[in-house]
Structure formats: C-alpha cells, structure tokens
Amino acid sequence: MSLRPKVLVTKIGLDGHDRGSRIVAAHLRDAGMEVVYTPPWQEIAAVVKLAQEEDVDVIGISSLATDHLIVPRLMHALRDAGLAEVGVIVGGIVPDEDERALLDAGVARVFHPGSSLDDIAAFVRDLAARVRSARFPA
Amino acid sequence: MKRDLPRGDDAAAAARLAAIRAGDRGAVARAITAVENGHADAAALLAALEGDLGRAHVVGITGPPGAGKSTLIAALVGECTRRGRRVAVVAVDPSSPLSGGAVLGDRIRMSEVAAAEGVFVRSVASRGHAGGLASATRGIVDLMDAAGFDPVIVETVGAGQSEVAIAALADTSVVVTPPGLGDDVQAIKAGILEIADVLVVSKGDSPLASATVRDLKDMLRLRARRGAWTVPVVLTAATRGEGVAELLDVAARHAEACGRGRRLAGAVQPPGPHDAAARVATLARQDAFLRHCALELLDAGPGRATLAMTVGAEHLNFNGTCHGGAIFALADSAFGLASNSHGPVAAGIEAHVSYHAAARPGDRLVARAEEVSRNARLATYRIDVTRGDVRVASFGGTVYIAARRHAPREAATPAAGARVPGPSS
Incomplete structure (x- = not known):
C-alpha cells in the first residue's frame, strides 16, 4: 500500500489571515499529499470532528495572531476524542517563550516565519508515516 | 459469498462491525480509510456488511x-x-x-x-x-x-x-x-x-x-x-x-x-463465469469485424474479455508503426465483448483512448477489458493494451444497457461454449 498522507490545514480562533495556510496547503498538494482545507475561524470541536471523519494523519494549525495559545485546548480535545495519535504541527508567528508550552502540550513541531516549504513537506511526510504505522500496524 | 474476516481476532472484527452499524464516527472513518487505500481487510469488511x-x-x-x-x-x-x-x-x-x-x-x-x-x-x-x-x-x-x-x-x-x-x-x-x-x-x-x-x-x-x-x-x-x-x-x-x-x-x-x-x-452478479465466457465466445464468433481484423479471443468472464492481434503490414501508418485506429479497434472490441458478457445488450455511448508507445510489425498486442462499474443502465470499462510488459494504450468506455437481452439461442450455446476458444479457433 502506498502511503499518501492525509493532512488537515486549518485555523482556529479569531484570526482570519489565511494566505499562509493556503500557500502551505498548495505546497503539500504539490508534494503529493491529500489536503483537507477549511476556512479560518474554526471551532475546536469542529476541527476534532473533522479530523475524525476525514481520518487525517496530521493537522497543521496556522496561527498569525496569538491563536496558537488555544492549541493546547485542541490537543486536549483530540485526546478526549481518542485521536491522541494524530500528529499536530503549528506554523506562523509563535514567540519563542510559547513554543516550549506547545511542544509540552504534544505539538510535534512549530514552524516559524522563513521556514522552507520543502522542510515543512518533508516533516509532514515523516510525521504522517509514523502516525499511519501506529494506527494501521502492518 | 465469503463472510469471514481474514485471520486476526474474531471478537475485534465483530466489535468493529457493530461499531460501524451503530454509526460510530471513528469506526466508520477508519473503515473508509481502509476501503480508500485498499487495505487487505477492506473487501471482507464490505462483504460482511452486505446485508445492511x-x-x-x-x-x-x-x-x-x-x-x-x-x-x-x-x-x-x-x-x-x-x-x-x-x-x-x-x-x-x-x-x-x-x-x-x-x-x-x-x-x-x-x-x-x-x-x-x-x-x-x-x-x-x-x-x-x-x-x-x-x-x-x-x-x-x-x-x-x-x-x-x-x-x-x-x-x-x-x-x-x-x-x-x-x-x-x-x-x-x-x-x-x-x-x-x-x-x-x-x-x-x-x-x-x-x-x-x-x-x-x-x-x-x-x-x-x-x-x-x-x-x-x-x-x-x-x-x-x-x-x-x-x-x-x-x-x-x-x-x-x-x-x-x-x-x-x-x-x-x-x-x-x-x-x-x-x-x-447493478451489483448483483447474475450469471456464473461459464455463462459469461460462453456468451462472449458466441458473440465473438458472430462478429464480422472481429474476423475481418483477425482479432483472437484469449479469455472472457463476467465483465471482462481479453483479445489479441499481431501487427502486420496492413496495420501500418505512414510512419511505419501500427495505426492508432487498429489499436482502437482492438481495445474497442474487447470493450464491446466485456460489456455484453452479462446478457443484456450493451451499446457503447462514449469511448476514449490514450496512446503511450508505438507498436511495430510483428508485435503481439493484447487488450484486457475490465468492468469498473455497472448498474441497471450504465457501465464503464477500462481496457489496457499491452505488448509484453509495455503498455501501448489505455482505453476507457461507457455503455448504455438496453432492456433487451441477447437472443437465447446465442446466450445458451452449450457446453462447448463454456471453454473459451484459444487463438487457433
């Protein structure tokens, strides 16, 4: 079975700046991944429901205006829904002092401004492969 | 009908089926992933749910x-x-x-x-x-x-x-x-x-x-x-x-x-494989164009048919390679036989082809037609034309299924028809 990572690219909270998430979504597509894309302003409960229905391997949260601060709540909600194994990455503007808190909450990695799109794609592909093999043992 | 899930824990499989039947979001989502990606257990899972x-x-x-x-x-x-x-x-x-x-x-x-x-x-x-x-x-x-x-x-x-x-x-x-x-x-x-x-x-x-x-x-x-x-x-x-x-x-x-x-x-499989093979063999014998083009029937079954031809001098275009029309005729004939294998008369309403590699004099081309989907009115087929391991062309087509069936005389050709004639017949 060939692995085609399935990734959710979304934004939670009140920030509507979605240019970054669109660029990342398009690049992941061009890297051969299947990307579920949503508009900004998603509620955490809606993201969890969507991730479960779409059975995604990785969730990418774009945050440009402090929405990363509610990502730990998303991690909690994912665990409560039995989706603890789904990989979560955050990209955008995250102050260094907040990054530790996100990683402690279970975020796999934070990508800062200036990150290379190819690096993001490579990381997501690896993360998806790990998640997939944990969920569907051969 | 195979209803057993292959190896693994029977209780877990039963729990999985029960969760799907109960509409459990996670269970349904994961089963969809299994079907989508062709996991080993997907076919058995779908078979077990047929009654639902x-x-x-x-x-x-x-x-x-x-x-x-x-x-x-x-x-x-x-x-x-x-x-x-x-x-x-x-x-x-x-x-x-x-x-x-x-x-x-x-x-x-x-x-x-x-x-x-x-x-x-x-x-x-x-x-x-x-x-x-x-x-x-x-x-x-x-x-x-x-x-x-x-x-x-x-x-x-x-x-x-x-x-x-x-x-x-x-x-x-x-x-x-x-x-x-x-x-x-x-x-x-x-x-x-x-x-x-x-x-x-x-x-x-x-x-x-x-x-x-x-x-x-x-x-x-x-x-x-x-x-x-x-x-x-x-x-x-x-x-x-x-x-x-x-x-x-x-x-x-x-x-x-x-x-x-x-x-x-459309998912019901009415006739057994022998009926379909016999019907295709009969239809092939009655097809004047098949004879004219010297196309050989190699294999047939419900929704499938395999034809072959050898590229000769009469098939060549001005470039000295096999004319696309000849390849189309081969693929289209396999399409026609596969789509008519079930019994009801099927008429092509759309077909398209992509050519990937040239064929030259002496090449033996094989066209395999397979059914992709079928309901009461429409069916689609995929035909691969190959030369050894090389894919020469891909052909896709859709048929409209008429209410009328092939005449019983043709469909009911007895035992002899159960064996698909080889290249020599």
Missing part, C-alpha cells in the same frame, strides 16, 4: 465545475438536519495529475452544517482515473449506508467520464447546471439527459436562471420518457435556501417511484 445495505437513499450530485454543487449540498445537509435526518456526504475532488496530491476544499462551503452531530462528511481525492474513483466511492457509500445514514449524498468532480461513473453509484442522480451556459448547455445535454433523474438550475437569483429552466424543459420534452418518471427541473438559490426543500422532496419522490437501493441492482 439498501436502507439509505443515495443521491448523486454532479455538474460542471463552479455549478454550485458544494453550496447546494451544504443547503441540502442543513435541510436534512432540520428534518432530523442523519446525513452523510462523500465529496470527491480532483487529484493533481502531476503530483498525485489534492486540495480537498468541498468542506469550505459546508463548515457550518458539517459541525452538526448527525452529519458525516468525508472528502475523497479522485486519484487519477475514473475507475479508482468509482470503486472506492462505492465502498464508502456502502459503509455510510450500513452506518445508518440516510440520505447519503455523493458530490463528484464535474468532468464527463466521472459524472457517468458516479451516476452508476446513486439511486437518484441530480445534475446541477448553472444558468446562462448557453451553447454549453447544448453541448453537454446529451450526457446530462442520459443520467439525470432530477435537473437543478442553480444560482436561481441570477436573471438568466428562468431562461435556462425553460431551455432544459424544452429539451426534456423532446426526449422519450423512461418508465413512469418524468425528469423534473428544480430552480434553486442555495445561499438563500430557496428550492432546497423542494429538491429534497423531489429526490424522495424519485426514490419512491424508482426504488431505494436501486444502485444495488
């Missing part, structure tokens, strides 16, 4: 890109929720032909309604060819049916071949046309009128909408009626919620008139 199928009304929604399918479906889902129905949506988006990746954006217009508890939305990438799309989507629809969702709505990418393939999955096919396409309406009308059970003119707040409704009704008047059902034309303005309840009611009336679970009728 046919309760859902499956509505296929198709139409050209930008017609407003997603917006209409969001409105339909909202209306179903208001009526207390548990509704599932399969939204198909195209895969990139270059990278194989996809951006699945159908949920963009559904975010509000998709959050409701009784709604299940799954995005699917078309992954290249219509065949893969159709076979995976059929399994996904079956899972949603077994999980108790009703209706199940299937949204397709708006492109010719897939429209027809998806129509074969639905009990009710709804074709969405935006207003003001003008000559484009004329161009697509043949295909649309063949598959549509309900026609929708979207964007009903546009000034051109009523003229488009009139055009479509005019076209429908010129068409022979199929049974008792008259194809209605519904005007919708989904963003305002207009016409949405009416569309849902019309679709329900179609299900009452034509039978819920109609999609399953």
Whole structure:
C-alpha cells in the first residue's frame, strides 16, 4: 500500500489571515499529499470532528495572531476524542517563550516565519508515516 | 459469498462491525480509510456488511465545475438536519495529475452544517482515473449506508467520464447546471439527459436562471420518457435556501417511484463465469469485424474479455508503426465483448483512448477489458493494451444497457461454449 498522507490545514480562533495556510496547503498538494482545507475561524470541536471523519494523519494549525495559545485546548480535545495519535504541527508567528508550552502540550513541531516549504513537506511526510504505522500496524 | 474476516481476532472484527452499524464516527472513518487505500481487510469488511445495505437513499450530485454543487449540498445537509435526518456526504475532488496530491476544499462551503452531530462528511481525492474513483466511492457509500445514514449524498468532480461513473453509484442522480451556459448547455445535454433523474438550475437569483429552466424543459420534452418518471427541473438559490426543500422532496419522490437501493441492482452478479465466457465466445464468433481484423479471443468472464492481434503490414501508418485506429479497434472490441458478457445488450455511448508507445510489425498486442462499474443502465470499462510488459494504450468506455437481452439461442450455446476458444479457433 502506498502511503499518501492525509493532512488537515486549518485555523482556529479569531484570526482570519489565511494566505499562509493556503500557500502551505498548495505546497503539500504539490508534494503529493491529500489536503483537507477549511476556512479560518474554526471551532475546536469542529476541527476534532473533522479530523475524525476525514481520518487525517496530521493537522497543521496556522496561527498569525496569538491563536496558537488555544492549541493546547485542541490537543486536549483530540485526546478526549481518542485521536491522541494524530500528529499536530503549528506554523506562523509563535514567540519563542510559547513554543516550549506547545511542544509540552504534544505539538510535534512549530514552524516559524522563513521556514522552507520543502522542510515543512518533508516533516509532514515523516510525521504522517509514523502516525499511519501506529494506527494501521502492518 | 465469503463472510469471514481474514485471520486476526474474531471478537475485534465483530466489535468493529457493530461499531460501524451503530454509526460510530471513528469506526466508520477508519473503515473508509481502509476501503480508500485498499487495505487487505477492506473487501471482507464490505462483504460482511452486505446485508445492511439498501436502507439509505443515495443521491448523486454532479455538474460542471463552479455549478454550485458544494453550496447546494451544504443547503441540502442543513435541510436534512432540520428534518432530523442523519446525513452523510462523500465529496470527491480532483487529484493533481502531476503530483498525485489534492486540495480537498468541498468542506469550505459546508463548515457550518458539517459541525452538526448527525452529519458525516468525508472528502475523497479522485486519484487519477475514473475507475479508482468509482470503486472506492462505492465502498464508502456502502459503509455510510450500513452506518445508518440516510440520505447519503455523493458530490463528484464535474468532468464527463466521472459524472457517468458516479451516476452508476446513486439511486437518484441530480445534475446541477448553472444558468446562462448557453451553447454549453447544448453541448453537454446529451450526457446530462442520459443520467439525470432530477435537473437543478442553480444560482436561481441570477436573471438568466428562468431562461435556462425553460431551455432544459424544452429539451426534456423532446426526449422519450423512461418508465413512469418524468425528469423534473428544480430552480434553486442555495445561499438563500430557496428550492432546497423542494429538491429534497423531489429526490424522495424519485426514490419512491424508482426504488431505494436501486444502485444495488447493478451489483448483483447474475450469471456464473461459464455463462459469461460462453456468451462472449458466441458473440465473438458472430462478429464480422472481429474476423475481418483477425482479432483472437484469449479469455472472457463476467465483465471482462481479453483479445489479441499481431501487427502486420496492413496495420501500418505512414510512419511505419501500427495505426492508432487498429489499436482502437482492438481495445474497442474487447470493450464491446466485456460489456455484453452479462446478457443484456450493451451499446457503447462514449469511448476514449490514450496512446503511450508505438507498436511495430510483428508485435503481439493484447487488450484486457475490465468492468469498473455497472448498474441497471450504465457501465464503464477500462481496457489496457499491452505488448509484453509495455503498455501501448489505455482505453476507457461507457455503455448504455438496453432492456433487451441477447437472443437465447446465442446466450445458451452449450457446453462447448463454456471453454473459451484459444487463438487457433
């Protein structure tokens, strides 16, 4: 079975700046991944429901205006829904002092401004492969 | 029928089936992933759920890109929720032909309604060819049916071949046309009128909408009626919620008139493999063009046929390679035999070919036709033409299935026909 990572690219909270998430979504597509894309302003409960229905391997949260601060709540909600194994990455503007808190909450990695799109794609592909093999043992 | 799940824990398998039947969100989602990716246990899982199928009304929604399918479906889902129905949506988006990746954006217009508890939305990438799309989507629809969702709505990418393939999955096919396409309406009308059970003119707040409704009704008047059902034309303005309840009611009336679970009728495998092989052998013997082109029948069965030819001097074009028409004739003949293998007379209504490599004098070309999807009215086939390990051409085609069967004399050719004649016969 060939692995085609399935990734959710979304934004939670009140920030509507979605240019970054669109660029990342398009690049992941061009890297051969299947990307579920949503508009900004998603509620955490809606993201969890969507991730479960779409059975995604990785969730990418774009945050440009402090929405990363509610990502730990998303991690909690994912665990409560039995989706603890789904990989979560955050990209955008995250102050260094907040990054530790996100990683402690279970975020796999934070990508800062200036990150290379190819690096993001490579990381997501690896993360998806790990998640997939944990969920569907051969 | 094989109903046992292969190896592994029986209790776990039973629990998994029970969770799917109970509509457990996670269990349904993971089963869909298994079907989508062709996991080893997917076929057994679907077989075990066969007895649970046919309760859902499956509505296929198709139409050209930008017609407003997603917006209409969001409105339909909202209306179903208001009526207390548990509704599932399969939204198909195209895969990139270059990278194989996809951006699945159908949920963009559904975010509000998709959050409701009784709604299940799954995005699917078309992954290249219509065949893969159709076979995976059929399994996904079956899972949603077994999980108790009703209706199940299937949204397709708006492109010719897939429209027809998806129509074969639905009990009710709804074709969405935006207003003001003008000559484009004329161009697509043949295909649309063949598959549509309900026609929708979207964007009903546009000034051109009523003229488009009139055009479509005019076209429908010129068409022979199929049974008792008259194809209605519904005007919708989904963003305002207009016409949405009416569309849902019309679709329900179609299900009452034509039978819920109609999609399953095509999945029934009536004759055994020997009947099909015998029928194909008989048809091949009666085919003058097959003889004229010296095409040899190598193998046949229900929904499949394999033909071969050797490229000779008479097949060459001015470049000294095998003429594309000869390759087409080979593929088309395999297509014709495979589609007529079940018994009912099947007539080709569409075919296309891609040529990948040249064939030269002395090459032996083999065309293998396989059935991709089939319902009571339409079936699609994929034919690969190869020379050894090299793929020379890919051919795809759709047939319309007539009510009449091949004459009994032909179909019932006895025992001798049970063996497919080899290249020498």
